Amino acid sequence: MIHTRGLARDFRAKKEVVKAVKGIDIDVSPGELVAFLGPNGAGKSTTLRMLTTSLRPTRGTATVAGHDVLAAPVEVRRAIGYIGQGNGVSHNHRIVDELVDHGRFYGMTGRDARRRAAELLELLGLAGMAKRSIGTLSGGQRRRADIALGLMHRPALLFLDEPSTGLDPQNRANLAEEIVRLRAELGMTIFLTTHYLEEADQLAERVLIIDDGEVIAAGSPAELKATLAGDRITLGMADEVAAKSAAALLEGSARETTVSGATVILTVENGESALPRTLRALDAADLPADTAKLRIPTLDDVFLSLTGRTLRDADAA
Structure with missing residues (x-):
């Protein structure tokens, strides 16, 4: 579902070239849930933007859901769902209207969009709130509405960019349960970035750790903790x-x-x-x-053993 080789991105700051991502190789198989971890500034968001076609790579190749991100960006976008860090839903619109509009943007008929919206509202426990405006929902409910948006066109691959940021612990736990359930019921591939290491440990079959623009470790949480931390x-x-x-x-x-x-x-x-x-x-x-x-050990201990600092320390810096 994701295959990159030497994927890199440079930015020019005044007269200097900043190598944000330094040539990374990523392989994600169909049906996997992979967590992508790293401190702020490590290259996570830049990598995600390249994989979702919103940022052009400087070097290297990337195939996402069977399509080249440079040669067929529209096909990539048709095949993926993306849920970003901020809310993607409009504050004043009704949930059902937002979902139907989103389906129409993807070429669905009005009838199919309404049917799909009803399915997702039921699946995500929002059926009784279909006619409520987004602004009246709690933080956890808005995040579930965001997930519904990302799933409207039945994507084969879902990108979740720090989906639980800003949620309280209870809503984070609820969202994690939703992700596990959705994956089991829909069988989709999920690529997740998160700052909550326990979330990655709980959800992911495999973890990729990036630091300073390079992937420095890859494996299951149990393998990484046993091998690198102990x-x-x-x-x-x-x-x-x-x-x-x-x-x-x-x-x-x-x-x-x-x-x-x-x-x-x-x-x-x-x-x-x-x-x-x-x-x-x-x-x-x-x-x-x-x-x-x-x-x-935790995944933070793994990062400490690899870099000499914890992920939290790196974020603070």
């Missing part, structure tokens, strides 16, 4: 001497071992099984731990 066991020992002895004993069983005062920190694979083994080994050596804590 589970962390923190042991509180009786004193610094005991901590050093414990670290020496456990060094071969951990990917990384560090000591700070009376604390030993182990980076391991499969922490849930490694923790009891570690405690048994310490007990057998008469080095019992006073405290033990297991921490499962």
Whole structure:
């Protein structure tokens, strides 16, 4: 559904050339839900704009839904749905009118557009609000109306650009459930950008991480966390001497071992099984731990291991 090779975009700022995207390769198969992660300024939005034909690549190739973004941009637009960060619906229009108009823009007859609008309003839990104006809806309801707009023409591929930005935690959770349900019922391919790492972890089968215009990691959330971050066991020992002895004993069983005062920190694979083994080994050596804590890594830990900073720190910078 998405195939790029060496996709790049430069911008000229005064006399300097800024390489916003530096030649990335992306492959997304039909039916996949892929999350595209990276800090502000990393190249996410620029990449999305190239894939949706609103920005011309400087170099490289991209095929989206079977069509070349340069040779057949109109065909690309016919095949995709796009839901941006802001609301795409008009504040004063009724929901049903907005959907029908959108369907007509895509060449649907009035009858087909009204039928499709009714289907989507029912699917997204908005059927009882069809004649309400957009401005009277809650934030979560407006986002569902945006999703309905993006689905009016039955796209094979849906781009979701930070769809939950600005929503409260409850509405974010509701929207995530809607995305999962829609994908299961409609079988579409979804390409998602988000600032909420837990959202990507929960929804995506595969994650692409971009930083400074380059894709620096790709894989399932579980693969990335296990390979690049690892589970962390923190042991509180009786004193610094005991901590050093414990670290020496456990060094071969951990990917990384560090000591700070009376604390030993182990980076391991499969922490849930490694923790009891570690405690048994310490007990057998008469080095019992006073405290033990297991921490499962997040996608932010993956980014930290790759770049030396967290995604949140990168965004703040």
